[in-house]
Amino acid sequence: MEYVIEMLGIRKEFPGIVANDNITLQLKQGEIHALLGENGAGKSTLMNVLFGLYQPEQGEIRVRGKAVKITNPNIANDLGIGMVHQHFMLVDKFTVTENIILGKETKSGLKIDLKKAEQEVREISERYGLAVDPQAKIADISVGMQQRVEILKTLYRGAEILIFDEPTAVLTPQEIKELIQIMKTLIKEGKSIILITHKLKEIMEVCDRCTVIRKGVGIGTVNVSETNPNELASLMVGREVTFKTEKADAKPAQSVLEINGLIVKDSRGLTAVNSLNLDVKAGEILGIAGVDGNGQTELIEAISGLRKSESGSIQLNGKEIRNLPPRKITEAGTGHIPQDRHKHGLVLDFPIGENMVLQTYYKTPFSKTGVLNFKQIYQKAKSLIQEFDVRTPSEFTLARALSGGNQQKAIIGREVDRNPDLLIAAQPTRGLDVGAIEFIHKRLIEQRDNGKAVLLLSFELDEILNVSDRIAVIYEGEIVAIVNPKETTEQELGLLMAGSKQKEVGEQTNV
Template sequence: MKALEVKNITKRFPGILANDHINLSINKSEIYSIVGENGAGKSTLMKIIYGLYTQTSGEIYVFGEKVKINNSNDAIKLKIGMVHQEFMLIPRFSVTENIVLGQEPKRGIFFDRKTAVKEIKEISDRYGLKVDPLEKVENLPVGIQQRVEILKVLRRGAEILIFDEPTAVLTPEEAEDLFKTLSFLRDSGKTIIFISHKLKEVMAISDRIAVLRRGKLQGVVYKEKTNKQELARMMVGRDVVLEIPAALVKRGDTITSVRNLTVKNNRGIVGLKDVSFDVHSGEILGIAGVEGNGQAELIDALIGFTKPVSGSISLSGEKVKSINPHNMRERGMAYIPEDRKRRGLILPFRIKDNMIMGQHNKKPFSRNGILNDMEIDSFAEKKIEEFDVRPRDIYAKAANLSGGTQQKVLLARELSIWHNFILAAQPTRGLDIGAMEFVYKMLIEEKKRGIAVLLVSLELSEIMGLADRILVLYEGEIIGEKKPGETSEEDLGLMMLGLKKKEKVV
């Protein structure tokens, strides 16, 4: 039985054809994945199905019936539910209150909390989604918050559930839990539409996979009959090097050294304990670890956002006396933050403004505090060419760019400021394969130039492929150092979980 069919869906935005005659036919109780690069049209298509956009032309059929979906209320009535990437929860409300909000059980004119709690317990048991109905949402980890979102959708009677890049905000363990949930939902008769650009995940859980590229459907394949390489080729339109080419570079002098660094996080808890390491010229040092084991504290101290409790940081072979972002930058640090929208770009600024942020007060971009537009423009024009930023429009606002393009703008900026050390914090987070490949290429390029790189990442494959040495962080301490050739992902994984004893650190 067909749960959802779309026929010849076309969506035209001014200047862009976001969806070009797309035909999909999704069976009941299957996990149907839709993959594509950022900007391929996945989200647009989902928003049409969920009633947030109206299609320019084309038809939608739900359980065999032709329907018109004008807004999300229509979609909910048709038993379509959506779990958004950014949760729409009220932090100060309890789990129960969040789930029933808008459709509260009532006794007279009063909110019937008891019935609500009972009802939430029931649904959560039925689908194996464990939550504490009385806990406040603000106290829950992200993975559980997502569970609350799923319960909210299920309570409204959704039969077709759309997940818009649900793993982007999750830790690997939370993602595993989510996949179990998805399979369970499928087995209990729900239809799952899974939007992603992470091929590994898609290959792990889907029944069928549809690939979009530049608004067009490239094809629909059964999981058993395809592989990552083929999917990647369909997505990007050419062969993609998923393997990272080894770059042999002679390791040079010490550029950055960290000694006995101890850092407290903003809750006043020691998050990084007595950490020491060196990063050399022409070397990529990888920091592996499960999220929340001191990475954030390490990054914040290195960029100068938090002053360490004790220990020292040396850049360009010189101890930094006063640790703040300005001093770190002056001593040659380039920074690729994990959250480019928060720490990297200024979203309402244009590309050209973002390109010079941080060097705007240097010649030739300004003289005596007055900006020189001619120089800024020609610099930005040159950079968007060099980094292949699309659209080729230096006046486009950063907020309107796709994730991959934003990352290119950020890289273009950071790598054009004088630096001999790069602090790369999850530089490929949320990027599609094409953009990922680009980031890897740039990092290797920098390494060849003799730049020292510190790569903090949650993706083991990324660290294994890029790093020359790997340090494993566990509960704020370095519990081991490995060379990629002498270890495996399993081995590292065990260390990351603290299941292997502390090894002697060189």
């Protein structure tokens, strides 16, 4: 059997950690091959070795049966290997075409022939069903479009083998469908794809085979048609994983958060939250369902003090907190797991231990008369790291060196430990693997069972239906319906999220 790529016995070490330990991966011509593993299992490291960004300590790489040394990405490109990175490598101020040809410019004499390049980009995009405007600026196009530009960049360089690193982490459900279609088209055109992911649904839908790695070690390769999500999940995390969140019925008590007539504007000065009313009770998880861009982010930022609101009322335990500084809102009894963990959740260049006390560093025992007590800070961090299973070499490791899942667990540990009356969880499991998701859902339910109010914002309908006790549907900045998860379906929620009235939804789903 001839493979287009063989990675045999690859070992990659970093100071104090073995990221890849004797891993073998073999890619057949014309297949979509999944590389599955938990956050921090070593998936991206292995692909960075294949793409020439890292050099392995041991092992061999063969391309079409021939042993090769890939010492930098240009060599990978020459061998027909292209990589679509999770965090896009694009220049915002440049156009789509300028980004695609960067480093491979078509010249007419000494000048770059942009007209010719635009024509080439148009031809490639039509051939592979990647609709993009060659003249649009990167800063002005959606995340899904930017990803298409990344794919076109690899195709423009003649890639026959494409590596996709967590390509759906930042996409909307509609964009994910389109991407799956694009991958199928690429395979028909004779390409071969390695897909790094931890989303089991996508593997079942689009992949032929799947190689699993756990904590840097290869567990094996399976045919997707002969397996199922449960089997893949237990291969990935090394134990049984429950997809259904087990929880008793909620016992809601008094209202903790009450919002009335709230109006919030977005960054462009347009109304994003429009006379919104909402309440969250002690002992319940209220989920907010909606298509991204309907005012969810502005609502959460207004409650947590990160954005000023125009008018209305936000009361926490009967006290007005609207437009108070974030620290005052935190001290009034809120915890916030932010939507963007890098921007609002962590100081990436601080050790993870110091990140664990960002909300409390100015209080005793962490500080006395303005002087920090690092012994107490790191002692506290150590116990939270253990309790919340944050996998890090030590509490002194910089936050940016941890995987996304472990960064998220650290934030959740910090916020839950303060035992707030209201816990705001915005996209708490975004980009996490099934093991970490299960852990986080249990923690949210524990908070609820301890009589706390939890406000959950998520774009994953499965998560909203699974974890919430009540679901508030937001559309164009207003709550258009409040439904019971036991009495609704994904289809009904989808219609409400698209702006259908509750009465119409009943008629449409009864047809």
